[in-house]
Amino acid sequence: MMTYIVFILSVIFVIGFVGFSSKPSPIYGGLVLIVSGGVGCGIIMNFGGSFLGLMVFLIYLGGMLVVFGYTTAMATEQYPEVWVSNATVMGVFLLGLLMEVMLVLYVLKSEEVGVVFKFSSVGDWAIYDIGNSGVFSEEIVGVAALYSYGAWVVVVTGWSLLVGVLVILEVTRGD
């Protein structure tokens, strides 16, 4: 099972996304995002990116989703919609699950899968070698490079975040 762990985690990832894109109440969407975030962290860590996986847990789940959960808890209604409460939501969820199951069976059965791009079924998902140089870990060097060669990217993303806050305040100001 450990050879195909990335495949299994990816399937759980997609099932999670199907779960919140079938539009239950945002509280349950946040719950599914926690599961998907954790599983996504597992996928990144299997490729050797331990620092980035830690970032996902700390910043995404521990910062952004916590704030999201608090704001949705403030704005939620009395009987929030679950997957089984509304026929439409359950129908879309089951349809997404069905399509994912069919895709997984297609990948498992056939030698080569060519949906949008070709990959050789489950074999491509197994990680035999991370492809490391053996001297340093590329992902931490990448983060360090972001602050040295990629200083312009930091400036642009910082400015985008500032403008994002200003835009949201301006839009929700009303009259």
Added chain:
Amino acid sequence: MNPLILTIILMTVFLGTMIVMASSHWLMIWIGFEMNLLAIIPILMKKYNPRAMEASTKYFLTQATASMLLMMAIIINLMHSGQWTITKVFNPTASIIMTLALAMKLGLTPFHFWVPEVTQGISLTSGLILLTWQKLAPMSILYQISPSINLNILLTMAVLSILVGGWGGLNQTQLRKIMAYSSIAHMGWMAAILVYNPTLTMLNMLIYIMMTLTMFMLFIHSSSTTTLSLSHTWNKAPLITTLILITLLSMGGLPPLSGFMPKWMIIQELTKNSSIILPTLMAIMALLNLYFYMRLTYSTSLTMFPSTNNMKMKWQFETKQITLLPPLIIASSLLLPLTPMLSILD
């Protein structure tokens, strides 16, 4: 809006487009698109009525979907070529998805449905920024990937856009919707010549922006958003009616005005590449465009449109300031003799 916030937001709209146009890394281009989209939302929502909010939501949804499609195309390109530079798209799938994403951003058929509704729901100045500045960034990316675009898809979208832009504008009396359908048709003309001679796309973009700027400035000056309201401008500023006549005929592509130059060059380039039926069809469908421009000039400057007697004096609260109108008028009507200067662009 607070002037400092407005300055920051306008600067970010400008910066987003500049980042898109000047970057060679696909991720920075995507960041530029998102920055542009984020910052233009409060400009679209300047007035807080539900119409403007619905228009901003529609704009945000379509453009965000297009950005996501662009990101998927970028990642497919990365998977097949292993690098992030923008010079050539190495995979036909990535190229097709990228073309569709940029067509969604521009408002080409079959992704044109948001253009009339969003343009109608916002104020005239916001509509001006939407229809001119927002077209620069996607067109610059299309220009840069033009060698690897699938010809069939782009030409189909271009011809359908010209058809939809002409046909859809026929029954409109709201000026903003007329300008939106005019924008769809002009984007179709620009997309048609993109694979053959991208320089003419840029020429068409330049002349289209000048003409659309002129039209919007004239509408803002007479504070009119419907044909009926525009037909009363002979009361207040008779010179505006003459300028509307000239600019609308230029937009329709009539010689000797400058709107004829891009259409002439495009038809010439298409026939040089041995396609005869296509430019014939495009020229015929541009007549639909000319028809509703002519109807607008007929009701505005050529006749006194029927109205009740107490509506004959146009009520206006304060004189709106028009920016740069004389140079724009000159540029959108008298540039045709400069056509031989196009030889410097090779």
